[in-house]
Amino acid sequence: MATLKDVARETGLTVTTVSRILNNRGYISEESRKKVHEAMKKLDYHPNEVARALSKRSSNIIGVIVPHINKPYFAEMISNLENEAKKKKYNIMLFNSKSDDDNELKYIDMCKSNRVAGVIMMSGSFQLDEFKDLNIPLITIERNLECGTASVECDNFHGGEIAARHLIECGATKLLHISGVSETEMPADERAAGFRKVCEETDTWHREIATTDKQYDSGEYHEFLTEVLTEYPDVDGVFASSDIIAAQVIQIANTMGRKIPDDLKIVGFDDTYIASLTCPTITSIKQPIKEMARTAISFLLDAAAGKVVPTRMILPVKLNERETCFKQVSES
Amino acid sequence: MATLKDVARETGLTVTTVSRILNNRGYISEESRKKVHEAMKKLDYHPNEVARALSKRSSNIIGVIVPHINKPYFAEMISNLENEAKKKKYNIMLFNSKSDDDNELKYIDMCKSNRVAGVIMMSGSFQLDEFKDLNIPLITIERNLECGTASVECDNFHGGEIAARHLIECGATKLLHISGVSETEMPADERAAGFRKVCEETDTWHREIATTDKQYDSGEYHEFLTEVLTEYPDVDGVFASSDIIAAQVIQIANTMGRKIPDDLKIVGFDDTYIASLTCPTITSIKQPIKEMARTAISFLLDAAAGKVVPTRMILPVKLNERETCFKQVSES
Numbered sequence: 001m002a003t004l005k006d007v008a009r010e011t012g013l014t015v016t017t018v019s020r021i022l023n024n025r026g027y028i029s030e031e032s033r034k035k036v037h038e039a040m041k042k043l044d045y046h047p048n049e050v051a052r053a054l055s056k057r058s059s060n061i062i063g064v065i066v067p068h069i070n071k072p073y074f075a076e077m078i079s080n081l082e083n084e085a086k087k088k089k090y091n092i093m094l095f096n097s098k099s100d101d102d103n104e105l106k107y108i109d110m111c112k113s114n115r116v117a118g119v120i121m122m123s124g125s126f127q128l129d130e131f132k133d134l135n136i137p138l139i140t141i142e143r144n145l146e147c148g149t150a151s152v153e154c155d156n157f158h159g160g161e162i163a164a165r166h167l168i169e170c171g172a173t174k175l176l177h178i179s180g181v182s183e184t185e186m187p188a189d190e191r192a193a194g195f196r197k198v199c200e201e202t203d204t205w206h207r208e209i210a211t212t213d214k215q216y217d218s219g220e221y222h223e224f225l226t227e228v229l230t231e232y233p234d235v236d237g238v239f240a241s242s243d244i245i246a247a248q249v250i251q252i253a254n255t256m257g258r259k260i261p262d263d264l265k266i267v268g269f270d271d272t273y274i275a276s277l278t279c280p281t282i283t284s285i286k287q288p289i290k291e292m293a294r295t296a297i298s299f300l301l302d303a304a305a306g307k308v309v310p311t312r313m314i315l316p317v318k319l320n321e322r323e324t325c326f327k328q329v330s331e332s
Numbered sequence: 333m334a335t336l337k338d339v340a341r342e343t344g345l346t347v348t349t350v351s352r353i354l355n356n357r358g359y360i361s362e363e364s365r366k367k368v369h370e371a372m373k374k375l376d377y378h379p380n381e382v383a384r385a386l387s388k389r390s391s392n393i394i395g396v397i398v399p400h401i402n403k404p405y406f407a408e409m410i411s412n413l414e415n416e417a418k419k420k421k422y423n424i425m426l427f428n429s430k431s432d433d434d435n436e437l438k439y440i441d442m443c444k445s446n447r448v449a450g451v452i453m454m455s456g457s458f459q460l461d462e463f464k465d466l467n468i469p470l471i472t473i474e475r476n477l478e479c480g481t482a483s484v485e486c487d488n489f490h491g492g493e494i495a496a497r498h499l500i501e502c503g504a505t506k507l508l509h510i511s512g513v514s515e516t517e518m519p520a521d522e523r524a525a526g527f528r529k530v531c532e533e534t535d536t537w538h539r540e541i542a543t544t545d546k547q548y549d550s551g552e553y554h555e556f557l558t559e560v561l562t563e564y565p566d567v568d569g570v571f572a573s574s575d576i577i578a579a580q581v582i583q584i585a586n587t588m589g590r591k592i593p594d595d596l597k598i599v600g601f602d603d604t605y606i607a608s609l610t611c612p613t614i615t616s617i618k619q620p621i622k623e624m625a626r627t628a629i630s631f632l633l634d635a636a637a638g639k640v641v642p643t644r645m646i647l648p649v650k651l652n653e654r655e656t657c658f659k660q661v662s663e664s
Binding site: 070 | 378379380381382385391392393400401402403404407408410411414415418423424425426427428441442444445446447551576579580582583586605606609610611613
């Protein structure tokens with residue numbers, strides 16, 4: 001494999017000059033720059049990121065740990081993190097924890113062994129002592145981790161408020177919230193609090209039903225939702241804490257012969273592409289996934305550079321109105 | 333950060349012995365092994381993968397290049413690749429090409445700079461000279477790349493045959509195939525050939541309509557499908573080349589008042605979780621994603637170790653019968 005020396009020899013420049021060109025340091029003539037790039041191409045030379053990482057004590061890699069790569073919310077977040085990282089010339093190393101605490105610890109270790117610039121954590125359900133002396137930036141997205149460097153969240157509380165208010169404004173009178181998992185404390189729990197506040201203020205009948213870790217990991221809610229909708233036959237508005245749950249509410253309502261949105265109105269959460277692929281399409285609370293990804297990468301790199309970053313950042317959500325719950329346009 | 337020397341000092345063992353324990357070489361007493369692991373924990377020592385990569389000239393990283401991380405098929409493949417790589421103690425570095433040839437070239441360069449053990453390519457639409465002298469294993473999944481080390485595919489031809497035969501056996505008489513993109517040659521094109529063969533053998537009316545790169549990248553087919561279903565009002569069976577297309581066929585058929593499966597039967601391809609989340613659920617041809625991922629990782633590591641690997645491996649597909657097209661159980 002060609003080395004820096006080979007490039008220098010080919011161009012007639014010194015190793016120092018070639019190195020300055022590759023690292024964009026100091027004044028360099030356009031002619032020398034062109035010469036070096038031509039030589040790099042001719043010799044198939046690739047700067048050794050591994051050697052660079054060793055001398056810098058940190059690599060151009062950002063570790064990303066998620067519970068389930070293939071779930072639409074995480075897949076969209078990973079895609080956006082990759083995009084934002086590339087803009088800063090960093091690469092993503094991906095870890096799938098399957099919501100397993102042991103995996104999370106093992107993957108943090110692997111990140112350290114690979115000298116990552118920092119870790120972005122979308123998994124993890126408890127306060128780990130192991131995270132205390134990490135010595136690298138740890139940014140969480142939609143997770144509580146007291147020992148992390150910074151936490152990036154969407155405005156879950158306001159999302160719950162918007163969902164309840166929209167269901168009521170569209171005519172629903174008895175509201176059900178299928179909420180996040182009961183075993184794990186998460187920022188998403190605030191969705192229930194926002195929902196509750198609006199229901200209490202407007203004196204609207206409401207119930208909250210928690211889901212389980214097992215359901216979350218499998219993504220399978222059919223049996224559970226059949227029981228819930230059978231137990232509450234009068235409910236005419238459902239706020240589901242994810243689009244995956246909302247899609248399955250549609251399926252169960254269909255088998256029960258309940259018309260959407262006439263008999264039952266539904267608002268989901270996340271606004272992943274699933275919301276656009278169902279019949280009817282799902283009205284959903286949109287998480288600002290792109291902005292959350294950009295913020296997480298920027299906090300991570302700032303923290304790695306020794307800058308002070310906010311410990312918590314909450315980004316705004318908004319309603320994306322589709323067919324499962326929409327306001328009738330009044331004819332004038 | 334603690335070093336190998338610190339661990340040796342802490343345990344009273346030599347650096348060589350500690351290194352042998354970390355690399356599992358030669359006979360080592362259980363007592364020494366325990367001592368070393370306790371010292372590693374106490375000192376927060378992490379073996380430096382970066383230094384190891386530099387001395388080995390290749391890292392524990394596998395580069396994975398996909399066109400769209402967030403599409404369900406790729407998200408599920410990435411998740412399975414991560415899982416199989418972890419079993420062999422390798423990590424995944426992820427690249428999103430957005431189907432852009434320049435990105436693909438740039439990402440191959442980044443992979444080389446990071447001294448990856450090899451690259452798995454699920455993107456790429458043309459025969460690149462640049463891939464010829466890559467000097468690292470390049471495994472493609474569901475892509476034609478003549479210069480690659482090995483290609484892993486599902487049995488697309490047979491998938492097309494199964495889909496056509498199932499539509500016909502369920503009573504469809506006029507079949508439409510919404511096929512892959514016309515601009516790019518891909519193994520998935522074989523689906524159309526299998527579909528065509530069965531239609532010709534059974535003397536069944538059939539048409540094939542190709543989609544475009546633009547539609548593929550955006551995942552948006554509504555306008556296109558409305559035109560197609562309006563142009564062919566007699567069609568009573570659709571074989572869609574992905575579940576994303578099949579989900580949108582359901583939506584358009586609904587707005588046209590056509591009942592599924594009575595008026596229109598649909599078979600999708602991939603069998604991603606979208607097939608289970610629509611109403612009705614989608615009958616689909618299942619790609620053996622897990623086995624394809626396992627094969628790709630195993631070929632890559634074998635090739636990296638200098639072993640001979642097959643240049644092409646085709647894995648079997650099967651029908652997953654759901655609600656958009658199913659055989660009536662005859663009452664006796």
